[in-house]
Amino acid sequence: MESNKDVFQMLTILVSILCIGGITADTLCPDNWTAxxxxxxxxxxxxLSFHDAQRFCEHLGGYLTHVNDATENAFLKSYLSDLKDSIHWIGLTDEVTEGIWRWYDNNQVANFTNWHILTSEPNGGKAQNCVYIAEGHGYEWIDAPCDWKRTPLCEMR
Known part of the structure; x- marks a missing residue:
């Protein structure tokens, strides 16, 4: 039987290994999730449609991604580009008030956006209330009808 001291030493070594690898307690993720x-x-x-995508993420304990700043946006763009993954819903919508873009799950107004400039996004008015990012648009943001089928991009904290 191991003593408390031995268990403590093993835990200390494990934490050290995880920290050396750049993983900390706040970035430990479930299998198949990326920190x-x-x-x-x-x-x-x-x-899935936008709303089904949100429900999918919620079922897994998360929500459609909030992109809060340029650093997070660059990470997502780079990661998706490396995967060669093309089209994903993020959690932004103006369904409640046209032109006021809010994160669906918490209703907070987006402080950062990365609209696709060449197509003058957002450009869909009341017919396009949900946002996706797409490889064909440099992973910049596009507004679209919420019933279009796109792949969810889920996030959890």
């Missing part, structure tokens, strides 16, 4: 700056991201491959 970045305190969040975990899932890049699934099933096409």
């Amino acid at each position: 970045f700056r305190g969040s975990c991201y899932l890049f699934p491959h099933n096409n």
Whole structure:
């Protein structure tokens, strides 16, 4: 039987190994999720409407991704580009008030955006209330009808 001292030493070694690898307690993620700056991201491959995508993420304990700043946006763009993964819903919508873009799960107004400039996004008015990112648009943001099928991009904290 191991003593408390031995168990403590083993835990200390384990924590040291994890920290050397760049993993900290706040970035430990479930299997198949990717850690970045305190969040975990899932890049699934099933096409769903915006609302079904949100429910999918919620079922897994998360929500459609919030992109809060340029650093997080660059990470997502790079990761998706490396995966050669093309089109994903993020959690932004203006369904409640046209032109006021809010994160669906908490109703907070987005402080950062990365709209696709060449197509003058957001450009869909009341017919396009949900946002996806797409490889064909440099992973910049596009507004679209919420019933279109896109792959969810889930996040959990």
